[in-house]
Amino acid sequence: MQPALADVDPFDLPDWLGTEDVVWRADDGLSSGHRVPGRLTGEGREDLVCDLVAVDEAYPVPVMDDAGRLRVHQAWRHGQVVLGEYDDRLAIAAPGTAWTAERVLDALDRLARAVGARPERFAALLRIGG
Numbered sequence: 582m583q584p585a586l587a588d589v590d591p592f593d594l595p596d597w598l599g600t601e602d603v604v605w606r607a608d609d610g611l612s613s614g615h616r617v618p619g620r621l622t623g624e625g626r627e628d629l630v631c632d633l634v635a636v637d638e639a640y641p642v643p644v645m646d647d648a649g650r651l652r653v654h655q656a657w658r659h660g661q662v663v664l665g666e667y668d669d670r671l672a673i674a675a676p677g678t679a680w681t682a683e684r685v686l687d688a689l690d691r692l693a694r695a696v697g698a699r700p701e702r703f704a705a706l707l708r709i710g711g
Contacts, residue, residue: 586634586649586665586674591695594664594671597623599696603703605631605689610710611680615644618670630670633688635677645674662691682707 597603601623608618615638620628636645636653645653653663653674663674673688685705693700 586645586653586663586667586672589664589666589671591664591692591697594696595626595629597626598629598692599698601626601702603693603698604706605685605703606706607685607708610708611682611685612710614638615678615680616667616672617680617685632667632670632672633680633685634667634672634674635679635684636674637676638678649674650676657691660691660694662688662695664692664695 598621604622606620606622606628608620611617615635617633619631619633621631622628634644636650638644654676656663657676665672665674667674673692675684675688677684682705685707689703689705690700693703
């Protein structure tokens with residue numbers, strides 16, 4: 582089992598996430614499982630590694646402990662998102678066992694709001710397959 586996410590304060594992230602157009606680019610397909618590696622990019626900016634992690638996957642081992650899962654579910658229910666470090670990489674955590682295009686867009690909408698940006702400044706570049 583992975584340890585709980587080490588919290589990352591949205592305001593500790595680079596300022597350009599809140600002021601410029603941002604694209605989250607998947608490094609792998611959404612069907613790759615509970616974790617989709619990716620990165621946040623901005624024009625002329627160094628990429629910021631940022632994975633998506635669905636915290637309810639439990640086979641073959643749980644992705645996250647119960648306390649971490651509870652925290653992610655509570656935040657999601659209130660329209661927020663949990664950001665943290667997962668395997669030394671920035672991660673956006675959400676309830677569920679897998680990712681869909683709709684869930685990715687919802688997570689990015691919540692991330693945009695967390696960093697004080699307008700959600701319409703965020704976009705997603707998804708990959709087909711796994």
